[in-house]
Amino acid sequence: MQRLLLTVDKLSTRVGQLFAWLIVALTGLITWEVLSRKLLDAPHAWAFDAQIMGYGVLFMMAGAYTLAKRGHVRGDVLYGFFPVRLQATIDLVLYLAFFLPGAVAMVWAGWDYARESWLIREHSTITVDGPPLYPFKAFIPVAGALLLLQGLVEIARCVVALRHGAWPQRQEDVEEVDVEKLKEMVHVKDEDLAALDEVVARKEHEEVRP
Numbered sequence: 001m002q003r004l005l006l007t008v009d010k011l012s013t014r015v016g017q018l019f020a021w022l023i024v025a026l027t028g029l030i031t032w033e034v035l036s037r038k039l040l041d042a043p044h045a046w047a048f049d050a051q052i053m054g055y056g057v058l059f060m061m062a063g064a065y066t067l068a069k070r071g072h073v074r075g076d077v078l079y080g081f082f083p084v085r086l087q088a089t090i091d092l093v094l095y096l097a098f099f100l101p102g103a104v105a106m107v108w109a110g111w112d113y114a115r116e117s118w119l120i121r122e123h124s125t126i127t128v129d130g131p132p133l134y135p136f137k138a139f140i141p142v143a144g145a146l147l148l149l150q151g152l153v154e155i156a157r158c159v160v161a162l163r164h165g166a167w168p169q170r171q172e173d174v175e176e177v178d179v180e181k182l183k184e185m186v187h188v189k190d191e192d193l194a195a196l197d198e199v200v201a202r203k204e205h206e207e208v209r210p
Contacts, residue, residue: 001156002168008153009068009170015146016065022058026051045127053136060143064150068170088161095155103148110140 033047066072079087116122117134124130160168 001160005153005156005168006170008149012064012068012146012150016062016068019058019061022054026054026058029054045129046124046131049124049126049131053131053133057136057139060139061146063143064146067147067150067154070170084161084165084167088158088167092155092158092162095151095158099151100148100155103144103151106144107141107148110137110144114138114141 029047030051033044033051037043079090082090114134114137117137122133122137124133157168
């Protein structure tokens with residue numbers, strides 16, 4: 001079971017990291033369009049649509065990755081103080097009542113949107129010669145399926161936590177800097193930092209004194 005959960009975590013992570021490169025592409029596209037518009041007086045009507053679609057794909061395809069890393073917005077003010085089994089109960093109820101219907105609807109409706117768009121070879125109508133929309137809409141059911149798969153994994157984790165009283169392991173990824181762990185890695189003690197602060201304060205006082 002644990003191996004299966006981590007495999008899905010790894011899939012969501014790899015997909016999220018892959019589509020994160022769209023940030024670089026979007027930055028380049030926007031920079032090029034601004035320079036082209038301002039310096040060369042040669043704007044491109046399709047650039048606005050391309051930017052919206054690129055960000056939309058990034059947003060959708062990062063959903064499963066964010067869920068796998070517990071990165072979605074949540075109220076941890078009280079939740080973090082609850083015992084594991086109570087946390088798992090709350091999560092399980094919310095997943096079953098709200099997440100699953102939403103994820104299934106995203107896959108179901110997204111498939112219809114994408115299919116119809118591909119059948120008519122839909123193009124954007126924001127501009128006269130808008131870019132094609134059907135490749136963009138094809139990502140809707142794919143993103144929904146990945147999100148649903150990761151959601152089922154999170155539900156399984158809730159069940160495991162209810163049974164064992166502890167959350168199962170997750171796929172490791174980039175995390176915020178842990179100051180205490182960083183100090184252990186570089187062999188720095190609190191006394192050393194305090195002494196350094198005293199030296200800096202002394203030098204500042206000497207510089208201010210006439």
